[in-house]
Amino acid sequence: MYEEEAPPRRLAGVARCVWRSASTGPKRIVPDGCLDLVAGDGGVFIAGPDTAAWSSLTRPGAVLRGVRFKPGHAPAVLGVAADELRDRRVSLGELWGRAGEVLSERLLAGELSPAEAVESRLASMEAATADAAVAKLIERLDAGAARVAEAQALMRPGSGGARVADAAALLARGEADPAGIAAKLGAPARATSPDVAATRIEEPSAVSERRLRRRFVQAVGYGPATYLRVARFQRAVALAPRVAGLAALAAAAGYSDQAHLSRDCRALTGLTPRGHFRPPSTVDVAERDRLRSA
Structure with missing residues (x-):
């Protein structure tokens, strides 16, 4: 339970x-x-x-x-x-x-x-506030950025298009899957939607990429690339009950192909996608899983 x-x-x-x-x-x-x-x-x-x-x-x-x-x-x-x-x-x-x-x-x-x-x-403490620049980057990664470099580029002023914040809100409310967000925002659809290349950030950011990455690691626990991997897999987990077939699931979650989903699933869960998604997995305590006990 x-x-x-x-x-x-x-x-x-x-x-x-x-x-x-x-x-x-x-x-x-x-x-x-x-x-x-x-x-x-x-x-x-x-x-x-x-x-x-x-x-x-x-x-x-x-x-x-x-x-x-x-x-x-x-x-x-x-x-x-x-x-x-x-x-x-x-x-x-x-x-x-x-x-x-x-x-x-x-x-x-x-x-x-x-x-x-x-x-x-x-x-008992002063107001707990998260790092604003880190929060922005998390928002863009959660919204479906295909690569960290794209998400970081959106931190710079001057980009145009629909706002990733709107896409993130749609995902959070379950009103759209990543493959359909671009259409809801009036942008051209693609497998890694929302169309991060056309996203506009209204607030300028002067944080260097190196400094932002260091702050991201301290705030989240690992770097943006690892977080993107985790966020993309969590999108697949959320979409799995509504998407038929692993190839379709990979495309909807923002993976380049089914093999990409398979690699990340093995790395993050110790199971193949079929083993993890069908049926819902429990722990296999076999040595090959090499899971760390709490």
């Missing part, structure tokens, strides 16, 4: 969702570009941004609850760069010392929910 809900209004700026999970066996967790605060099964920890699948192993009947941060927003709340948590599970006590240990005790005792724990953190 896995359930997601919208975050409380207080957390809307930093959290993507709150969730609850109960499993009778190991569960495969695949990269999504996010960090999570997780509580349950005797522990409270931060799950860092992943670059490959890992297996969540809990006791029978254990329930995990969590807050999933928006990509790029967790460091402002947690007080640590995201790349320091990459591919790691770090206890709240290790991260915040005695304050983290006390908060963990309250979470495990049921006195606080993970969302309330994050709210208490926000209440």
Whole structure:
């Protein structure tokens, strides 16, 4: 069982969702570009941004609850760069010392929910604001940019066409898939739509590409190229229930071809696309998967 809900209004700026999970066996967790605060099964920890699948192993009947941060927003709340948590599970006590240990005790005792724990953190600090330039680049990558260079080019003033922000909103609301966004925006359609080459950025940006990449790694946990790979695969995951056939799924999600989807699926999940998408995958604990246990 896995359930997601919208975050409380207080957390809307930093959290993507709150969730609850109960499993009778190991569960495969695949990269999504996010960090999570997780509580349950005797522990409270931060799950860092992943670059490959890992297996969540809990006791029978254990329930995990969590807050999933928006990509790029967790460091402002947690007080640590995201790349320091990459591919790691770090206890709240290790991260915040005695304050983290006390908060963990309250979470495990049921006195606080993970969302309330994050709210208490926000209440005790100045406003948590994400890096604006990083947020812009994430928006463009999520909206379907085919390459990082294209998305970065859109950060410069003077580009023309429809706004990627509109495309990102359509994706987030589930009102369009990447293959159909260009048509909704009145732009020529193509496999890697929206038509990022024709996208207009209204706000100028003076951030150099090297500096932006460094800030992106600190905010997200890895570089823009890896994030683009993860974001494109997550689009495929979201579209899979509505798209028949792997070739069509690859095109709709913005892959160059089915082989491209297959390579990324193997790298990010340890499974072939057929193994991951049909049926929904669970953890295969065979050695060949080489999944890291939580």
